Amino acid sequence: MKHLTVVDHPLVQHKLSHMRDVQTPSHQFRQLLRETSHLLAYEITRNLKSGTREIDTPMQQMEAPVLTGRRPALVSILRAGNGLLDGVLDLVPMARVGFVGLYRDEETxxxxxxxxxxxxxxxxxxxxxxxPMLATGHSAIATISLLKEAGAKDLRFLCLVAAPDGVAAMQDAHPDVPIVTAALDKGLNENGYIYPGLGDAGDRIFGTD
Known part of the structure; x- marks a missing residue:
């Protein structure tokens, strides 16, 4: 699919398998998600703007690569997005942070x-x-629409697991937004949950049912 990157690194897939396991408790799930988000952040930040500046090494002066421009913004879709946010912030601590609160109407x-x-x-x-989850795509599409209304032009979407339905919906609504994920799963069940998936990411992260 266009603008979709599935990170198939063995460490990502190993950690994701443990997160999928229903026997994995919340505290281990959170730690695995944080570790995996470090690896996914490497891919999603690949095109950050960079330039050079002169520095002194112990040996000589050199033009060294550094990030340039405004600090990136990380926007978490509450509440489950915070599980990915913390790990990405470990890698990009200078980033600005925003939050979008959305909940899913269980009927519509x-x-x-x-x-x-x-x-x-x-x-x-x-x-x-x-x-963490790109299921129907409704929340991601709504969030990106809100961010575009607020002025955002250079957007990317990071998730742990995606469904083909959500990816297709995102690409129809926002074809300019690249998607990075650890897995493209089979589809959605009758309740709009990804299968095989890993259940409700928020519940798995925070230990709620």
């Missing part, structure tokens, strides 16, 4: 917004949206 499967707080000057930042 459509997102309902209840919170929106994001950094200023989004038009000058690379914006990375994080949410």
């Amino acid at each position: 499967l459509k997102p309902v917004q209840y919170y929106f707080k994001v950094p200023e000057q989004l038009d000058q930042r690379q914006v990375i949206v994080v949410d």
Whole structure:
């Protein structure tokens, strides 16, 4: 699928397998998710703007590569997005952080917004949206639409597991937004959950049922 990157690194797939396992407790799930988000962040930040500046090494002066421009913005789709957010922040601690609060109407499967707080000057930042699951795509599409209305132009979406339905919906609505994920699963069940998936990511992260 266009603009879709599936990170098939053995460590990513190994950790994801443990997260899929229903026997994995919440504290281990959180740790595995944080570790996996480090590896996924490497891929999603591949195109951060960079330049050079002169530095002194112990041996000589050199033009060294450094990040340039406005600090990137990480936007978490609450609540489950925070599980990915913490790990990406470990790798990009200088990033600005925003939050979009959405919950899914269980009858329509459509997102309902209840919170929106994001950094200023989004038009000058690379914006990375994080949410562990890309299922129907409704929440991701709504979030990216809100961010575009707020000025964002350079957007990316990072998730742990995606369904073909969600990827297709995202690419129809926002074909300019690359998607990075650890797995493209088989599909959605009658309740809109990804299968084989890993269940409700928020419940797995926070130990709620």
